[in-house]
Amino acid sequence: MALRVYNTLTREKEPFETLQPGKVSMYLCGPTVYKPAHIGHMVGPVIFDTVKRYLAYNGYDVTFVINITDVDDKLINKAAEVGCTVKQLAEQMTADYFDNLELMGVDTIDHFPYATDHIADMQAMIQGLIDKGCAYPLDGDVYFDVTSDDDYGKLSHRSIEQMMAGTRVEANERKKHPADFALWKSSRAGEPAWDSPWGPGRPGWHIECSAMSSKLLGESIDIHGGGLDLMFPHHENELAQSESASDARFVRYWMHNGLMQSGKNTGKVGGGHDRHGDVDDQVANKLAGSAGAESVKTAVFAHHHPEVVRFFLLSTHYRSPIDFSNENIAATGKSMEGFYRMFESYERICGASFYDIETPQTREHSTSLESLPESLAVELKTLRDRFLEAMDDDFNTGGAIGILFEMRRAINGYVHDEGLLESAGEEQKAALTTATTLFKELANVLGVFRRPVESAAAGADDEFVSGLMDLILDIRAEARAAKNWAVADKIRDALTELKVTVEDGKDGVHWTRD
RNA sequence: GGCGCCGUAGCCAAGUGGCCUAAGGCAACGGAUUGCAAAUCCGUCAUUCCCCGGUUCGAAUCCGGGCGGCGCCUCCA
Numbered sequence: 001m002a003l004r005v006y007n008t009l010t011r012e013k014e015p016f017e018t019l020q021p022g023k024v025s026m027y028l029c030g031p032t033v034y035k036p037a038h039i040g041h042m043v044g045p046v047i048f049d050t051v052k053r054y055l056a057y058n059g060y061d062v063t064f065v066i067n068i069t070d071v072d073d074k075l076i077n078k079a080a081e082v083g084c085t086v087k088q089l090a091e092q093m094t095a096d097y098f099d100n101l102e103l104m105g106v107d108t109i110d111h112f113p114y115a116t117d118h119i120a121d122m123q124a125m126i127q128g129l130i131d132k133g134c135a136y137p138l139d140g141d142v143y144f145d146v147t148s149d150d151d152y153g154k155l156s157h158r159s160i161e162q163m164m165a166g167t168r169v170e171a172n173e174r175k176k177h178p179a180d181f182a183l184w185k186s187s188r189a190g191e192p193a194w195d196s197p198w199g200p201g202r203p204g205w206h207i208e209c210s211a212m213s214s215k216l217l218g219e220s221i222d223i224h225g226g227g228l229d230l231m232f233p234h235h236e237n238e239l240a241q242s243e244s245a246s247d248a249r250f251v252r253y254w255m256h257n258g259l260m261q262s263g264k265n266t267g268k269v270g271g272g273h274d275r276h277g278d279v280d281d282q283v284a285n286k287l288a289g290s291a292g293a294e295s296v297k298t299a300v301f302a303h304h305h306p307e308v309v310r311f312f313l314l315s316t317h318y319r320s321p322i323d324f325s326n327e328n329i330a331a332t333g334k335s336m337e338g339f340y341r342m343f344e345s346y347e348r349i350c351g352a353s354f355y356d357i358e359t360p361q362t363r364e365h366s367t368s369l370e371s372l373p374e375s376l377a378v379e380l381k382t383l384r385d386r387f388l389e390a391m392d393d394d395f396n397t398g399g400a401i402g403i404l405f406e407m408r409r410a411i412n413g414y415v416h417d418e419g420l421l422e423s424a425g426e427e428q429k430a431a432l433t434t435a436t437t438l439f440k441e442l443a444n445v446l447g448v449f450r451r452p453v454e455s456a457a458a459g460a461d462d463e464f465v466s467g468l469m470d471l472i473l474d475i476r477a478e479a480r481a482a483k484n485w486a487v488a489d490k491i492r493d494a495l496t497e498l499k500v501t502v503e504d505g506k507d508g509v510h511w512t513r514d
Numbered sequence: 515g516g517c518g519c520c521g522u523a524g525c526c527a528a529g530u531g532g533c534c535u536a537a538g539g540c541a542a543c544g545g546a547u548u549g550c551a552a553a554u555c556c557g558u559c560a561u562u563c564c565c566c567g568g569u570u571c572g573a574a575u576c577c578g579g580g581c582g583g584c585g586c587c588u589c590c591a
Binding site for chain 2: 011028029030031032037038040041042043044045069072073074156157158159161162181182204205206225226227228229230231232233234257258259260261312315316317319320321323327328331332334335336338341342345386390393396398399400401402403404405406409412413415416417421480483485488489492496501502503504505506510
């Protein structure tokens, strides 16, 4: 059982072998920060954050980089439109992006390089390409010569001839070859510009990733990720530049995630050409932020807890497209309720918070199950194996999540069979803690259930409310003791109307508020 | 026109040659439990994987052809 990763370059799942033993370098193409992040921007970071978590869990020392593109035509246009500088716009949008990552629990990124901080590195790479005869200056621009690269097109598996068959490549008479792309673009008046040997200008789109990944991670890296839409031309061009410049293999594993779509007949979320389907689709589009300037934060997280959104994104395989809809995410939230209840019952039984449980950080030191009753130990061991097997198979988070559900049932079954909610001995508490620790250890790999979900539940933050609830439930308890069911039920029904759920458990009454 | 992806129960979704007479979740329906509920546990819920052919001892999984949905070829993650 060993990790296998699907490589876009070979279109096969390959055994995962790193450049340097025990170390992994990974680079993910980040956003162009010209508008607030939409939900689609969160897909890649969540997936690759999970990839890093799993690699780290397997003992690898992982360095993870996401770049921030803070100079670009779209930024320039947008800044002009809203009347601020490119820098101001970029800073604002970057802050929004970071906020959203934080909410989604994406906190494994080691470096966020900014394109504008690495202009010199890019220029050096461009000059190197010119010196090697792979690029040529032309009227203040510099173009990469695709004919200088014999295997150009190997990532997206298309030949230059095939691409020329398309009608969309604009003809630029001056370029040597229509497929040649810009490494450096001369600037017009009023646009951000940097001095260069070819005249004032700014870098082309692709060069920043080549320059920054090489600077931070080296000429050859293990994993390069991004949305499927970036495979061509962006990654193809990056690959061509980098390998032409270094003569080394640029990337060992190219990983591309599927895109988020909304509605039945619309395109991907946030794309340049969203089609408009029926009304529901449009609502979904709006929520996704593609219709306007709304951030995920206000558009999606206002309706769904970020943890639910993360769980939703991981519930399907990363290479598949995922359908965004409020219904789908709400359904995910519904399916997660049982986990939160399991955490609550753990707290009731063991008197400690699920969230305070310390978990092993690596597979090698996984929770020991030896002290558990035989049948529980066997069951959990099997589930752990299946979880790891799923993750080893190209990060099959959907399958892994299924195992989390099965583990939940196993743990609840133990609590139920032993009647732990009524009374639990020290040994049973220890067993429950061990089982729950394993659960948390695996959930941690997916980056879920790491922090308490803040809510009005139990009303701990409001003394007045909890005081009232104590009083009301005390009165109801008296009514129940007197078998006055009419009064007891009237109270419970009225509270239900107020979105307060009352549960009579064997260990007493519990209430939660939506 | 070129290069690709996808189609599994009411819904979401894993599985990509034999352990599949197809995980898991939501919903639904029985049972245990409960004063009644809620929660929890147990059970039921696809002989079948869009359709039609083919390869194979054997296919949801491979090949061919349909039908349906989608992406890229536009500086979109």
